[in-house]
Amino acid sequence: MKFFLTSGRTIDQGVALEGQKLGRENIKACAICEFDKDDFKKLDCMIGTPVKVTTKFGEVVVYSQITEQGPHPGLIFIPMGPWANAIIDPETYGTGMPSYKGTDAEVEVVKSGKILSALEIVKSYK
Amino acid sequence: MSKIELTLKKEPTFSLEAESISPDNFKGKTQKDIGALRVFHGNEKLSLKDFFDIKGTAGNNLDDIEIVVNGNLSKVKRIGEKMSGGAITINGDVGMHVGNTMSGGKIVVNGNAADWAGAMMEGGELEITENAGNYVGAAYRGNWEGMTNGVIKVKGSVGYESMIWARGSTPKKRFPKLICGSAGQFLGLHNHGGIIICEGDAEARVAADQARGFVVVKGKIGRMMPSFKKIGEVSEIELPDGEKISDKFIEYSGDHATSAKTKGRLFVAK
Amino acid sequence: MAKVVKEDVVCPFCGTLCDDIKIIIEDNEIIEVDNACAIGTAKFYSSNVSEHRYTKPMIRNNGKLEEASWDEALNKAAELLANAKRPLSYGWSSTECDAQRKAVELIEICGGILDNTASVCHGPSILAIQDVGCPTSTLGEYKNRADLVLFWGSNPVHAHPRHMSRYSDFIRGYFRVDGRLDRTIIVVDPRNTHTAQIADMHIKINPGEDYELFNAIRAILRGAELDVKKVAGVPVKQIKELVEILKSCKFGVLFFGLGLTMTKGKHRNVDAGISLVRELNDHTKFNLTPMRGHYNVSGANIVFTWSTGYPYSIDFSKDYPRYNPGEFSAVDILKTNDFDVTLVIASDPASNFPKDAVINMLKKPLISIEPHKTPTSEMADIVLPPAIAGIECEGTAYRMDKIPLRLRKVKNAPEGCMADAEIVEKLIEKVKELKGE
Numbered sequence: 001m002k003f004f005l006t007s008g009r010t011i012d013q014g015v016a017l018e019g020q021k022l023g024r025e026n027i028k029a030c031a032i033c034e035f036d037k038d039d040f041k042k043l044d045c046m047i048g049t050p051v052k053v054t055t056k057f058g059e060v061v062v063y064s065q066i067t068e069q070g071p072h073p074g075l076i077f078i079p080m081g082p083w084a085n086a087i088i089d090p091e092t093y094g095t096g097m098p099s100y101k102g103t104d105a106e107v108e109v110v111k112s113g114k115i116l117s118a119l120e121i122v123k124s125y126k
Numbered sequence: 127m128s129k130i131e132l133t134l135k136k137e138p139t140f141s142l143e144a145e146s147i148s149p150d151n152f153k154g155k156t157q158k159d160i161g162a163l164r165v166f167h168g169n170e171k172l173s174l175k176d177f178f179d180i181k182g183t184a185g186n187n188l189d190d191i192e193i194v195v196n197g198n199l200s201k202v203k204r205i206g207e208k209m210s211g212g213a214i215t216i217n218g219d220v221g222m223h224v225g226n227t228m229s230g231g232k233i234v235v236n237g238n239a240a241d242w243a244g245a246m247m248e249g250g251e252l253e254i255t256e257n258a259g260n261y262v263g264a265a266y267r268g269n270w271e272g273m274t275n276g277v278i279k280v281k282g283s284v285g286y287e288s289m290i291w292a293r294g295s296t297p298k299k300r301f302p303k304l305i306c307g308s309a310g311q312f313l314g315l316h317n318h319g320g321i322i323i324c325e326g327d328a329e330a331r332v333a334a335d336q337a338r339g340f341v342v343v344k345g346k347i348g349r350m351m352p353s354f355k356k357i358g359e360v361s362e363i364e365l366p367d368g369e370k371i372s373d374k375f376i377e378y379s380g381d382h383a384t385s386a387k388t389k390g391r392l393f394v395a396k
Numbered sequence: 397m398a399k400v401v402k403e404d405v406v407c408p409f410c411g412t413l414c415d416d417i418k419i420i421i422e423d424n425e426i427i428e429v430d431n432a433c434a435i436g437t438a439k440f441y442s443s444n445v446s447e448h449r450y451t452k453p454m455i456r457n458n459g460k461l462e463e464a465s466w467d468e469a470l471n472k473a474a475e476l477l478a479n480a481k482r483p484l485s486y487g488w489s490s491t492e493c494d495a496q497r498k499a500v501e502l503i504e505i506c507g508g509i510l511d512n513t514a515s516v517c518h519g520p521s522i523l524a525i526q527d528v529g530c531p532t533s534t535l536g537e538y539k540n541r542a543d544l545v546l547f548w549g550s551n552p553v554h555a556h557p558r559h560m561s562r563y564s565d566f567i568r569g570y571f572r573v574d575g576r577l578d579r580t581i582i583v584v585d586p587r588n589t590h591t592a593q594i595a596d597m598h599i600k601i602n603p604g605e606d607y608e609l610f611n612a613i614r615a616i617l618r619g620a621e622l623d624v625k626k627v628a629g630v631p632v633k634q635i636k637e638l639v640e641i642l643k644s645c646k647f648g649v650l651f652f653g654l655g656l657t658m659t660k661g662k663h664r665n666v667d668a669g670i671s672l673v674r675e676l677n678d679h680t681k682f683n684l685t686p687m688r689g690h691y692n693v694s695g696a697n698i699v700f701t702w703s704t705g706y707p708y709s710i711d712f713s714k715d716y717p718r719y720n721p722g723e724f725s726a727v728d729i730l731k732t733n734d735f736d737v738t739l740v741i742a743s744d745p746a747s748n749f750p751k752d753a754v755i756n757m758l759k760k761p762l763i764s765i766e767p768h769k770t771p772t773s774e775m776a777d778i779v780l781p782p783a784i785a786g787i788e789c790e791g792t793a794y795r796m797d798k799i800p801l802r803l804r805k806v807k808n809a810p811e812g813c814m815a816d817a818e819i820v821e822k823l824i825e826k827v828k829e830l831k832g833e
Contacts, residue, residue, distance in 0.1 A: 004603055006586070008654065009555040009689075014435035018409075019442030019449065019768045021747065058751055069551075072587045075603060082747045082771060090750035093286040093310070093662070094241045094260035095523065096515045096709055096725025098750045100658040102604045122746045122771040125755045140482045140734050143714065168482035168736070169507025169713045201734075222723060241722060260722070267720065268526035287664070312664055331607055331661070335671070352608050352627040353615035383614035383671070 001042065003076040005055060005105035007084035017081075022119050030081035031115050033107070034067035039074070043109055050113040053078070053087055054106045060086040060121075061113035076105060082121040127192060128185035130160065132178040134197025134218075140168040141221060142177060145204035149191040149212025149231060152184040160184065188212050189231070195220075200240065206233045209250070222259070225252045228276070241285065242266075247276040247302065254278075260285030263292065263304050273302040273320065283326075286310040292320025294339060294366070301367040314341045317390060321365050336381045336390035340365055343394045344373070354380030354392055363393055399427070402806045407436040408490070408786030411688030411796035412535075412559045419806045426787075426807060433557035443787045443807065448769050450781035451810040461779065466814070473763045473778045474826030476737045482713065483508035484735040486726040487743030487765075489517075489690035491782075492791020492803055495816035496692075496699040499741070502824050504712045505831065509735070511726040512696040513689070513743055514708045517654065519721055520663035521686040522697060522707050527663075528670045533649075533683045534797045535562075540569035541681075544645035547583045548669065549606060549655015550687045553590040559687070560591075564651065580641065584609070585655060599638065602629035607661045610668035613639055617675055643679040650684040688796035691786070695794035730756045741765040741816065742782075746772040765819055782816045783809030791817075 012029035020026055033051055035043065043051070043064065051064045053076070060083050067077060078084040080100070089099035116124070130152060145151075146163035155163075160183075161175030174180065184191050191212035195205065203221040206214050211231040216224070219237040229248040234255070241259035244252040246266055262284040265272030272291035284306040292302045292314065301321055304314075308326035315331070317339040324332075327345035334351050342363060357377045364370050375393040382388055405417040414436065420428035425444050429437040445451065453469035454461040477483055483506050488496050490513075503510040514522060538545075545564050552559040560566060565576055572578040583592040584599045584606075592598040601609055605628030612627040616639050622632055642648060650673055656665040669684065676682035688694050697707035704710050706719035709726075722728055726745065729735050730753035738757055746754050747770065764776035773779050783789045786803035794800050809815075814822075 006603055008658075009551065011434055011554045011557060014409075014555070015438045017744075017747075018435065018438035019446070020438075021744065021768065021770045022448065022774065067587070069587045069589045069593075075586060077587065080748065085747070085749060085754075086751050088750055090727070090731065090752045092722060092725070092728055092731075093660075094722035095520055095662050096511075096721035096728055097520050097657060097662050098516065098727055098753075099660060100516075100750075101655065102659050118747055118771050119774055122754060122758075122775055125751065126758045126775065140736070141732075166714055168480075170481055267523060270527075311660065315664065331664070334607065334611060334664070335668070349605075349608070351611060352622055352624050353611040353620065355620065355623055381611065381615075382618060382620040383611035383668075386618040386620060 001039070001107050003039070003105050003107055004074055005053065005076050005078065005087070005103045006101045007078050007080050007088060008101065010079045013079040013081060022117065026081070026118050027115060030079045031062045031083045032065045032079065033062045034065050034069075034077040036070045036073045036075065037066050038071070040064070040066050043107070045109045050110050050115060052108050052110045052113060055087040055089070055103045057089060057103070058087045061110060061115055063115060064109075076107065082118045086121060127190050128183060129192045129194065130180065130182040130184055131194045132174070132180055132196070134177060134199060135179050136177050137198065138167055138177060138201045140201070142167050142202045143204055144174070144202050145207040146174060147193065147195065147205045147214070148207060148209040149184070149188055149193060149214070150209050152191055152193060153188050154184060154186045156183050157181070209233075228252070244273065244276070244278045247273045247278065249276045251276060252278045254280045254282075257282035258284045260287055260310070261290070262288040262306070263302070264289060265291035275300040275302055277303045278305070280306040283308040284310065284313070287312040287315060289313065289317070289320055289322055290315040292317050292339065294319025294321065296366045303367065308345065314339065317341065321367060323371070333390060333392045334381055335384045336388065336392070337384055338389035339391070341392045342371060342375070343392070345395060347394055351381060353383040354378040355382060359396060360393070402804065405806055406786060406793070406801050406803050407432050407439070408691045408784070408793065408803060409436045409439045410556050410691055411694060412556045412562065413691055413793060413795040413801050414558050414562060415801055421807050424807050435557065440787060442768060443784050445810050449767055449810065450769065450773070450779055451812050453781060454779040456777045461774070469778055469780055470822050470826060473780065474823055474830060476761050476763060477506050477739065477823065478827045478830035480506060480508065480737040482735050483737045483739060484511070484726060484729050485509065485739040485741070486511045486745055487513060487741040488696045489513040489693035490742035491816045492692060492785040492793055493695045493699050494791055495785070495820055496696050497703060498817055498820040498824060500700060500703045502820055502827065505824065505827055505833070507713050507715065509724050509729055510700065510710045510712065511724065512693060512700065512708045514693050514697055515721060515725040516727060516748065517689050517693060518657055518686045519708055519725070520657040521652070521666045523663035523721060524666035524670055528667050529674070530670060531673055531677060531683050532685055532797070534799055535685070535795065538649045538683070538685075539563045539567050539572070541571050541647040542649045543572065543578060544580045544582070544641065544648035546642075546648065546650045547581070547591055547595070548650060548652045549585060549659070550651055550653025551585065551589040551591045552651070552687065555653065555689065556687055564649070580645070582638070582641070599630055599634065604659045604661070605629070606656055606659060606665045607668050609635070610665070610672050614668070614672050614675060617643070617672070642676055642682070645680055648676065648680060648682040650682070651687050652684065653687040685797055692793035694796055694798055695792065695800070698794055698798065727753045735760065737761045737763070739763045740772055740776070744770040744772045746770070746775055765816060767813070780819050781813045782819055783813045785816060788813070789815040
């Protein structure tokens with residue numbers, strides 16, 4: 001399914017970044033993709049089932065979730081962190097600021113995808 | 127004619143600040159003098175001869191000097207900065223700020239140019255045969271007066287925020303002009319009398335916040351600014367510098383966000 | 397050991413810099429944090445020694461980070477910096493002003509690039525302010541006077557959890573005696589955020605079309621009739637309603653967040669926002685303040701500006717400071733591989749930068765000054781563990797409205813940790829020695 005991806009802060013992400021970046025907390029807070037309630041029904045899966053989010057710039061597997069901050073049909077949200085940053089548009093258009101918010105994305109449900117930790121994602125870049 | 131040929135012999139690892147490559151700096155210099163001109167490679171202070179093979183000498187008449195630069199110059203910045211006469215031909219892709227603040231003479235880039243090509247130009251001509259990056263002919267950070275005169279021609283596309291804050295003046299006969307193949311967002315933002323002709327499509331936010339000036343788009347605009355108002359249809363446009371374009375266009379006035387009685391005009395092909 | 401209670405402590409997390417935190421310490425360990433939000437509380441607790449915290453400098457040997465002495469680690473870091481031809485330094489926003497001041501000196505000596513986190517945060521806001529100005533005021537003024545609060549692309553419930561209760565929403569002010577009831581709250585956001593859910597009006601905008609909406613509002617404010625029925629997914633009728641509300645308030649304030657700076661248009665979205673605020677001042681009193689993220693990112697901009705003339709993205713390679721985001725900004729420098737060493741302090745670019753930039757950063761030597769284990773520090777070649785500013789050492793920080801507040805020391809740093817400023821000072825000495833200055 002096609003969506004428009006945006007990223008940003010959440011309070012859980014904020015709590016997790018204080019000294020727990022390598023921990024489970026960070027995965028729980030940031031390795032998630034929030035869907036609109038009706039969009040999620042169309043995915044036809046249980047809450048928490050891993051989904052693969054693919055953009056022009058990469059792909060990442062994260063846990064699915066229904067948003068509390070909806071409705072926002074057609075829009076998906078991944079909290080800021082290495083998971084979102086694996087797939088956002090790095091183009092700065094000469095401003096220094098990558099386009100963190102606003103990229104077209106494709107989502108598919110994966111039954112047995114491994115969700116990497118923050119460090120595992122970064123290690124895979126080396 | 128005095129011709130100087132520079133050929134890149136060693137690719138720079140970091141960006142190479144080479145504002146020394148301009149007819150104004152080469153004027154009256156021997157091959158040896160030219161080779162000794164300063165370039166910055168990261169924080170290293172080096173000379174032109176460390177990176178370029180140099181052939182020829184420059185005469186004393188600025189307008190007779192022709193510089194040819196060859197090689198992959200995509201990391202070489204500021205070629206032709208502040209030049210006031212003569213000519214530069216660049217064979218290959220070139221780095222940022224080519225021809226910025228130039229006031230005379232001509233630069234031809236046979237290849238692509240990175241961001242800030244012809245930024246704040248005051249005169250002369252800059253031609254790019256392929257694509258250019260963002261901020262073509264733009265105002266530097268915080269400046270309210272960008273390009274004030276001269277012509278930039280880009281055969282391919284220009285990036286975001288090209289020709290922003292242009293300052294033209296019909297009484298003073300200053301007509302900053304950009305001709306491009308296609309454009310990214312914010313083409314002619316904050317335009318104050320600049321002339322822009324886009325031969326193809328423009329992405330969005332064309333002529334946003336335009337106070338006065340002319341923007342002509344011969345292709346389509348991806349997303350039109352809501353603060354522009356349709357005036358009517360025209361079959362010929364006469365630009366302030368005398369050029370006429372005959373074709374069917376829809377004429378818009380705007381940007382009404384910046385002034386209720388804006389003198390800005392936007393023409394989009396019908 | 398007896399419990400020690402510290403009151404009126406300033407929280408070093410976000411740009412709101414709440415200054416009413418109560419901390420209870422026992423045996424140099426924080427055992428209670430009162431008044432702070434969830435994130436601030438987590439930050440204070442994170443200073444307690446745990447497996448997440450470095451207490452010794454580390455150097456990478458044969459691919460593994462191993463404990464080292466301060467001298468060894470500092471010497472190695474100084475050597476990397478002194479020999480670098482294009483060193484990049486990034487971070488500096490989650491530390492105090494003294495360290496930031498020394499940062500300028502260090503990077504100037506090294507002839508490198510100095511960038512702070514504004515470059516991927518409110519850097520675009522600064523660019524816009526440099527273009528079109530900034531009618532602004534302090535948070536206290538807003539608290540006492542504002543009867544209209546407009547949050548645009550900002551979700552304080554999540555990012556600045558106590559902002560609304562302290563300054564912008566529920567708090568009673570001198571002229572706003574009924575607190576929330578005396579204020580109209582409007583939120584512009586593509587999502588029905590938690591902030592939008594407690595607002596009086598939510599304008600659901602299409603993502604990435606902020607610029608169009610701003611200019612439509614400005615055109616209507618100037619009396620123009622638009623040719624279109626809808627702008628950015630918002631009916632023109634609703635925009636007209638909004639314009640009336642904006643015009644008729646007594647004192648309005650626009651708080652904007654990364655919803656403007658990170659979407660396409662970036663600083664131009666802010667440019668249009670500022671222009672709107674400027675034009676609203678023809679009708680009423682209106683101000684704006686960017687919702688700054690890191691607690692002292694404002695300070696980093698201010699300190700860098702008074703020492704170099706520029707707020708961020710500064711290049712010292714020519715011995716004098718030059719400024720150009722997009723050219724000297726960390727993400728662009730990394731993406732174009734235009735560096736040879738990276739010094740990261742108080743920041744985690746491995747987590748927060750786009751993939752392309754991180755891949756390049758990991759190819760070259762990386763020095764990290766960081767109290768906690770982060771993806772950046774764990775991938776670094778040298779880790780220097782600092783005391784946490786505002787908890788374990790004093791300093792000054794600037795709030796989002798550019799008010800300086802004194803940070804306090806509430807507990808001792810773990811043995812072996814040095815203040816950021818001290819670490820940078822030592823690096824300066826050693827680099828100077830190596831460069832023969």
